[in-house]
Amino acid sequence: MSLLKINNVWKSYGDVQILERLNLNVEAGEFVSMVGASGCGKTTLLKMILGSEQATRGQILLNDQPISPEPNEERGIVFQKYSVFPHLTVLQNVMIADEFSASNFLGRTFGKKKRQITDKAYGFIEAVGLAHATNKYPHQLSGGMQQRLAIAQALMKSPKILLLDEPFGALDPGIRKDMHQLIRKIWKENKLTIFMVTHDIQEGFELGSRLWVFDKVRHDPQAPTSYGAQITYDLPLSTEMQQEAGLSLAEKYAKKVVNS
Ligand SMILES: Nc1ncnc2c1ncn2[C@@H]1O[C@H](COP(=O)(O)OP(=O)(O)OP(=O)(O)O)[C@@H](O)[C@H]1O
Numbered sequence: 001m002s003l004l005k006i007n008n009v010w011k012s013y014g015d016v017q018i019l020e021r022l023n024l025n026v027e028a029g030e031f032v033s034m035v036g037a038s039g040c041g042k043t044t045l046l047k048m049i050l051g052s053e054q055a056t057r058g059q060i061l062l063n064d065q066p067i068s069p070e071p072n073e074e075r076g077i078v079f080q081k082y083s084v085f086p087h088l089t090v091l092q093n094v095m096i097a098d099e100f101s102a103s104n105f106l107g108r109t110f111g112k113k114k115r116q117i118t119d120k121a122y123g124f125i126e127a128v129g130l131a132h133a134t135n136k137y138p139h140q141l142s143g144g145m146q147q148r149l150a151i152a153q154a155l156m157k158s159p160k161i162l163l164l165d166e167p168f169g170a171l172d173p174g175i176r177k178d179m180h181q182l183i184r185k186i187w188k189e190n191k192l193t194i195f196m197v198t199h200d201i202q203e204g205f206e207l208g209s210r211l212w213v214f215d216k217v218r219h220d221p222q223a224p225t226s227y228g229a230q231i232t233y234d235l236p237l238s239t240e241m242q243q244e245a246g247l248s249l250a251e252k253y254a255k256k257v258v259n260s
Pocket residue numbers: 013018036037038039040041042043044045197
């Protein structure tokens with residue numbers, strides 16, 4: 001049984017068609033990279049998987065059930081813009097969601113419960129390589145460190161699915177490489193299913209186990225908003241392909257997409 005089924009999904013905003021005819025099955029443990037022109041609907045699909053946007057037609061099923069209209073703990077999301085709280089330390093940022101759910105209103109826990117949450121938070125802080133910065137505030141961290149913090153925050157909820165919206169887009173190339181290693185390690189160790197939007201086709205090739213390319217197949221010059229993007233390539237990525245990927249393969253497919 002597939003973890004996620006996207007059954008003939010269409011999405012429009014008003015009379016602007018964004019996505020159309022999406023039919024895809026995703027198994028648990030896949031890492032799907034999503035690439036395509038700006039504005040073609042990649043984030044919109046992520047939001048539909050998160051549950052914060054609804055399909056206009058068709059259905060997305062998670063474990064054969066319609067996706068709940070509210071985001072829930074099964075799905076965590078990390079955006080390009082760091083979503084951490086500026087007035088909380090690294091440790092407090094990672095603990096906060098668990099503290100709120102354990103204490104209902106106050107956002108503070110005590111005694112044994114607090115110790116459990118602290119231990120769990122330390123585990124994820126270490127996993128993302130921020131053990132040396134536990135008591136620092138976000139403004140004292142580099143962009144890469146803030147993004148590590150956002151990932152640790154998302155992992156605290158033990159999501160089965162991690163949604164990444166250009167998570168490394170704002171980072172320098174050297175730091176991006178480190179983050180690639182980190183995310184692959186986290187993907188494997190936590191047996192996550194990952195959907196990642198990226199503008200960098202090479203990153204998409206290197207990181208994913210599968211690549212989706214979004215593009216418009218149908219065009220009407222008189223009515224440019226009548227047709228939405230579809231997934232024009234659905235490529236399984238093998239490690240060999242990824243090793244070979246480098247620029248040459250990425251460029252080849254980029255050309256193919258542009259020319260199609
Ligand atoms: N809530 C909304 N209401 C109306 N239009 C929207 C809404 N959200 C997104 N759109 C439009 O839908 C289209 C797809 O947006 P989306 O953010 O999914 O694209 P994208 O492929 O992720 O783009 P980018 O790569 O630039 O981030 C855009 O034209 C955007 O303006």
